[in-house]
Amino acid sequence: MTETPDLTHFVEKLDDGRARLNLAVEGMTCAACMFEIEGGLGALPNVTHARANLTSGRVAIEWQADDVDPAAVVGRLAALGYKAYPYDARRMESDEQQEARFLLRCLGVAAFAAMNVMLLSVSVWSGNASDITPEQRDFFHWLSALIALPAVAYAGQPFFRSAIRALLSGRLNMDVPITLGVVLALTLSVFETLHHAEHAYFDSAVMLLTFLLAGRWLDQNMRRRTRAVAANLAALKAETATKFVTESEISEVPVAAIRPGDLVLVRPGERIAVDGEVEDGRSEIDQSLVTGETAHVSAERGTLVYAGTLNVNGTLRVRVGAADRGTLLDEVTRLLDRAVEARSHYVRLAERAARLYAPVVHLTAILTMIGWVLLGASWHFAVVTAIAVLIITCPCALGLAIPAVQVVASGALFRGGVLLSSGDAIERLASVDTIVFDKTGTLTLPEPELVDAGRIAPETLALAARLALASRHPLAAAIARAAGATAPLDGACEEPGQGVSALVDGEELRLGRPSWCGLEAEAGRVAASDPEASVIAFRHGTTTAVFAVRQRLREDATAVLAGLRARGFAVEILSGDRDAAVSHVARQLGVSEVRSGATPADKIARIEALRAGGRKVLMVGDGINDAPALAAADVSLSPVTAAHLTQSASDAVFLGDRLQPVATALAVTRRARRVMTENLWLAVVYNAVAVPVAIAGYATPLVAALAMSGSSVLVILNALRAKQGTGDAPWKS
Template identity: 65%
Template sequence: MQVTRDFSHYVKAAGPGLQHIDLAVEGVHCAGCMAKIERGLSAMPDVTLARVNLTNRRVALEWKEGTLDPISFIDRLAELGYKAYPFETASAEATEVEESRFLLRCLGVAAFATMNVMMLSIPVWSGNVSDMLPEQRDFFHWLSALIALPAAAYAGQPFFRSAWRALSNKTTNMDVPISIGVILALGMSVVETIHHAEHAYFDAAIMLLTFLLVGRFLDQNMRRRTRAVAGNLAALKAETAAKFVRPDEVSQVPVGAIHPGDIVLLRPGERCAVDGTVIEGRSEIDQSLITGETLYVTAEQGTPVYAGSMNVSGTLRVRVSAASEATLLAEITRLLDNALQARSRYMRLADRASRLYAPVVHAAALLTVLGWVFWGASWHDAIVTGVAVLIITCPCALGLAIPTVQTVASGAMFKSGVLLNSGDAIERLAEADHVIFDKTGTLTLPDLEVVNASGIPADIFKLAGQLALSSHHPVAAAVALAAGAKSPILSAVEEAGQGVRATVDGVEIRLGRPSFCGAEHLVMDAELDPEASVVAFSKGAERFVISVRQGLRPDAKAVIAALQARKIGVEILSGDREAAVTAAARALGIVEWRAGVTPADKIARIEELKARGMKVLMVGDGMNDAPSLAAAHVSMSPISAAHLSQATADLVFLGKPLAPVVVAIDFSRKALHLMRQNLWLAIGYNFLAVPIAISGIVTPLIAAAAMSGSSILVMLNALRARNAARRI
């Protein structure tokens, strides 16, 4: 029976005449893998895009519609040595978790074996210069073999499997010389032990695996913290909508069956599935996805609504302007996908370095063996020298040069209230020379506060707080919190889009819009904060205006000054209204700002700054900020941000202060300096060690010790990243 594979379900439209699919790929560990996959797939006819995301091991593919079967991409990846399958969030997450656990198990086995083999090697080293009997030395060698061989067979699997896949497809990668060096060292050690030689190199092989696994685990663990966040938007997409099929009849239909011009019904508590305009009804909607504003927007005839918005109270009729993949929510998803594929300069350098590493190391080891044989050495001695070259050139120091600094710096940054969400965030943050802030929830605190409570009689304010407890509106919640209200007025009635009312001791009280409370004249006469929202309270003939706003973060002005002192440009891009953004910019001393911007506007501004050669740090919290966070050179979000923004941002800071933004920049600049130092230390080590290994002076054991010493040196240097931040 012939079994066919049909993956057309996973194919999406990517534009006029184009199709798209995302594939999850196993075994992608380095920049060399990325380059090989992209070159191999791009060479296929009619492929217009092949882009690898190393963070989540996904390949994004686009091709001309109707020309290729998705199966051909999976088969091509198999030819390149990689197993691939259509990407699904749940399965990808489970695979990542299992891989991390497997690496940790390998590391544990290798570390345990290293400690035991090293303990057995100490008496052998001392015995070779004293009076140890050959039988005793052989016993210790065989005991070491008994520990090292099964441990290496298990712990070396991440390298052996990767190397085998590469070799079986007639290619090489960085794991090939590592695997050859370990296997040769173990094989030579067994041969030496059988022939009662003084030296065996079990300790060198297992020590090498331990240090390499440390680097690989650190690297993999950091990548796991960043996920494919565009998929998270799926939770906001309603799959169906109530469409009017007749003037008095609605039918629940799939979003794909809705077209511009149709009319849909949006009931309280439902998430909007389309973009459109309200033609009938009145309600309040949560549009924080679009504007970043936490305050609800009054929806009435003529008000635009967007897919992903939540209808809070009343029932609305909406005329559809866009549905399915044409909505603003879908646009945000596409912007996010495109921005996440950006490459850093360091990644491009790694691409070139990784392509050179394997052939250079293989050539050096092979020429060493042949050279020694040519000069009269035995094959045994020549191979031992070649193994020493393979081990001493192991990229352990190079591999740890960056992750160790990242680990130390990220620990120090965590103590200062900053969490890393991306493996190379430190490098990119250190280069930032221009900061773009969102306003609402970023420069301001996420919670609303009452700013004029002292000007309202205590008994009146307490009563307003009790009435506020009967409403779900965020402004009412702020009033209730400020008044310290504990018990609501149970007889209260909420009127959608207006406010809440009740009767207490025969007197009607109201809390809500000024027009609802008959307090319009108070609003017109009062000199109110332009950033504040106004809610009115009435008790019989008495009228009061309560001013509620999101206050600036307590240290925002000092942080802006500190950034400017470091010669870093600062500006505000906000979807909020102009008066509010103007007031915030003046209070903070920021000259450059723009209000009422859309996600696409923010992307355009970032691209404009990039074209000028600037490295942009984007700091935002709203879901509408997600594409610009991803498009910027580096990005940060407060812990109070929407989950999508937190996942997209490279760094997340904790608490109310804004100071972690400056602290993170200081730490990252110090860390980048140490990364460069470590790279030069690793290069210098190879420059000195490789000629010595080729000369035959060192054994594989000494080579492993030298390699370990270089690794320890870069790790000790990395510890200096713990103290870097200056006081604001």
């Protein structure tokens, strides 16, 4: 009995009448796989869109609603040789971890076997040049076989499985010639050993696997680190909401059951589950994960609130505008998914190269064998020459040309305080000519600081700081940190939306809103002198003070931006913060191109406009509202303090409190790109010389393996130049 999976529950209905299905796909290892999957699914009737994403391991398929059976999509992928299932973040992460461990074990086995077989091969080579007996040579060959055959059988599985799937589905991929080269080299080696020949090629097969497994593990490990977006988004979405079923009765229900117009209750400390308008109550809202602004926003009747934000200290009744679908958080998710689907120039080049590589290699080897037979050579010589062609054209040097530089440059970037999370980020960073910065938490430090402590009497600051310890408000926390307060005042209590108060010796102390403390006029003067600052007032009888708190610019922001402009980069500020604060920062940094009050859609639009004008854009941001723009840009960076979603959407994360890592990333990657270009030319020149030599019959499989290994070593040695001039000093905060 055949079981047909029911996938209709996983189909998403789009607004324009189409349907969409996201699937996780196993076995998608290269650009050629992406081309095969997209072409195969695109051939299904009524399918309007099929896009494979190698980094996330997912495939998105869209079709006219009710015209395609989702099971047929999975069946089509199975016919192509790929196992697919509905995307599940936990299952996919578990599978990826298992695959990474398996690749590492394979690499360890292959490397250990290669070292031992090479030692035996050196003994045979030196013996052939001196006085080794045929029996001793055969012994070394059989000992090599005893090591190589089981090692290759185990370590070669990632390539063998992929090649078999491809062949069973009637297609070729890059693993097919690799598998053929390894298997034929082993078969020929056993044949030569049985016939007491001077040469066997066990070392060739094991060395091939060692180099190729190293490249595959590095690539797979890079891609694995970017696959946590769905889990991070899920953490922000509340699963339930407290709904008023009558004027006085409440019930906790799934968010999916909430409808526009419903009334929900939001308690202190809860994450808001819906977009809506406050109908009753007063509180403060932490919107930092959505807007990027760390200052809490006061919420009272008429205030708009958004799903994913945090209700800090008061109880609110919210009239629902949007719930499960159509919220700001849902819009961010949709924009992020759409931006991530954009296919880079490098991936398109890889697709074309992958489509050409396998058939060209096979055709060259077959024509070599046929040509020698027609010229009168023996079948043995023709087969050996064809195997040599397969081995010598193995894409080791070509495959390592980019990953080797990535590894070296990644180390240099780490020393400069930059951690890469995307395999092709180096190439894309190197092509940047325009840099777009978010303000809050990016050009500024993430935590606000008290900026005018010098004009406040020390005893007043100390008392206000002790009172501030009773509040979780970021402005109060800044005052407490500035004074180093550790002992809170007894009996302090917080008034939602106003501030915190306490009685000391029968006299009330207040810290909070200027209007609550009766200090509006003084607060206005302080705010006018520093438009970017937020103000918080303090009153103790006749003793008063107004504190200016703001996020301080990163220590080296001015110097770094000046240096970037001097090197020819166009610099912009694109922020969701208010105009006064953004303009103030822009003047300090000397940036003339500024946009404030930008929504996630506005940021996407600006990035796309720049790219449409031929610009290569680097986006640097830290808030969830920056995530779609980060994904839409050619390349993106975020500070390590950024939201998890933002880090997942970024191609790299920088460490510390300085902005210098951004400049370091651009300098290192430009040098790395030059080295990558050199490596690619080395690989091309190697093939231009080595392939004709192998076709002409002047290269045995052993010589072919040595040439292949030599080209790989040359590429790696050249890759080491990518770290020159970057310095070895660790990054500093």
